[in-house]
Amino acid sequence: MKLTNLRTLFFLTILIMSTTISKAANNAQISYNVSFPEAQAHYADIEMHITGLQQNTLELKMPVWTPGSYLIREFAKNIESFSAEANGKAIASPKINKNTWQIVTKGVSAVTVKYRVYAFELSVRTSFVDASHAFLSTTGIFVYPANMLHSPAIIHIAPYKNWDKVSTSLEMVNNDPFTRHSPNFDILFDSPIEVGNQDVFSFDASGVHYEICMYGGGNYDKEKLKADLHKIVEQEVAVFGENPNKHYVFIVHNRQRNGGGLEHLSSTVLGASRDSYANDKGYQGFLSLVAHEHFHLWNVKRLRPIVLGPFDYDNENYTTNLWIAEGFTEYYQGIIVRRTQLFPVENYFEAIESEFNTLENLPGREVQTVAESSFDAWIKAYRPNENSNNTTISYYNKGAIIGMMLDLEIINNSKGKYKLDDAMKYMYNQYYKTLKRGYTDAEFKAAFEKFAGKKLDDFYAKYINGLTPVDYNKYLGYAGYKIVDELAGKNDAALGVATTTTAGKKVIVTAVQRGTAAYIDGINVNDELTAIDGTPVTDAAAIISGKKPGDKITVTVTRDGQAIDLPVTLLKNTRVKYNIVSVDNPTEQQLAVRKKWLSL
Incomplete structure (x- = not known):
């Protein structure tokens, strides 16, 4: 047989297999029951039902990472007592690799799978269950059928003892808060679930219904929170021109000491210190965290690097653009809170000065570029060691500084006609809404150039792919500011x-x-x-x-x-401590840039 015919036969075989798998996936119906018979021991029990099967073999997989947190976490390590049955009889379900179980389903149309998940890792990206509540980070809870990521699923929650609430962005089925529907697994894996007796209150902004779900108590003022979060939402919607959600959920875990957040498609999980709401510094920090994670519903959940969707849940998903996805979001968390006028300009300067000083006091700034920091997040950012400060930087930190630099460059060069918002909105409309795909590095660079009105090859060579020290005074100078080193002149x-x-x-x-x-x-x-x-x-x-x-x-x-x-x-001692101060006698152009940048 000729090689051409062999190739033809091969591709026909693949096509037939793909069609068969697709047909099987379309006919399958999937549901889960989640219960907590031993919540006090940190267990969630999962019962999965799959009907309408038409294939001979079914592989069930557990994701190895959760989108937004770039580390292989091996969630399958928490699974125990995995079993399967069909027609009332046990069937073999051997584990064939670290996160995959294989079930022979020849002649079987329905399978029930049962397993337990040990959930006792306290963070915004991992599941935690005890007698007071359950937080289900869904990538570490639900196994999914291989080649069926597009399949819908029903999730029923059986609460523990006196738990009476479920908080999640997944839609209810028949108005039952304990039964939820997910259109596909990408959405399920992007929709965390809080179960318990959390304090739930709400507000509406930009035509979207927002829920705030507080676990753990705290000295928060509900009415103040609703008013201030409303302002943050409105400012962020103004950047992109729309809010793509019908409703959005803030899940907040209040503990004695807590922090961090993780973005999701229509929700976020936030960590907060329960007694920090009553002081200005703590409250502003919480609002900045809200602004950061909420901004992600556009930047990275929809407007995202081309490799971050559709996701590969089995392997690392590499990109050099986390300095945009996370770094720009860190920049916007400060500038958005500034735009609400809730705090003075000095408070914003303290935040951006902290970014400067963090970078400049890291020896790693002379070793790792911000593009490399993004790409190596999987092996370095989430696995720091005693030498990390000498060899790495944070794409959050330097990305935020680059966001400020590009914002000022665009405002100055366009004489106040444009700012970074315009590039973000353009990219959102062009790639998420029109082309319905992620962006490449070159495409985002072209957008910056479009609104800056100049080529940015030199900027990229220096600051994205290179190790050139940041020229703070050049970019701050556009707005009539400069940096001074508080520690200059000391000889310690x-x-x-x-x-x-x-x-x-x-x-x-x-x-x-x-x-x-x-x-x-x-x-x-x-x-x-x-x-x-x-x-x-x-x-x-x-x-x-x-x-x-x-x-x-x-x-x-x-x-x-x-x-x-x-x-x-x-x-x-080579440490620096930079402060931002006004130049003497700023020009009209500098004052105009300053007004546009800081919403004065």
């Missing part, structure tokens, strides 16, 4: 270590900064600092206070049970 000495003090009062080195005295002269992470020039160490920074660069000291450490004396020559 620094050892260059971070330490922690144990319960036994031992001072242990946790990090050594590249280029410092400790780095050059051989102090190691995990060394116990016992003495400096014979003086017992209780606070290393206090002991070297008053010493100057060039001074020689002897640092005594205990390493692997042995005492070692290390001669160390102190070096100048």
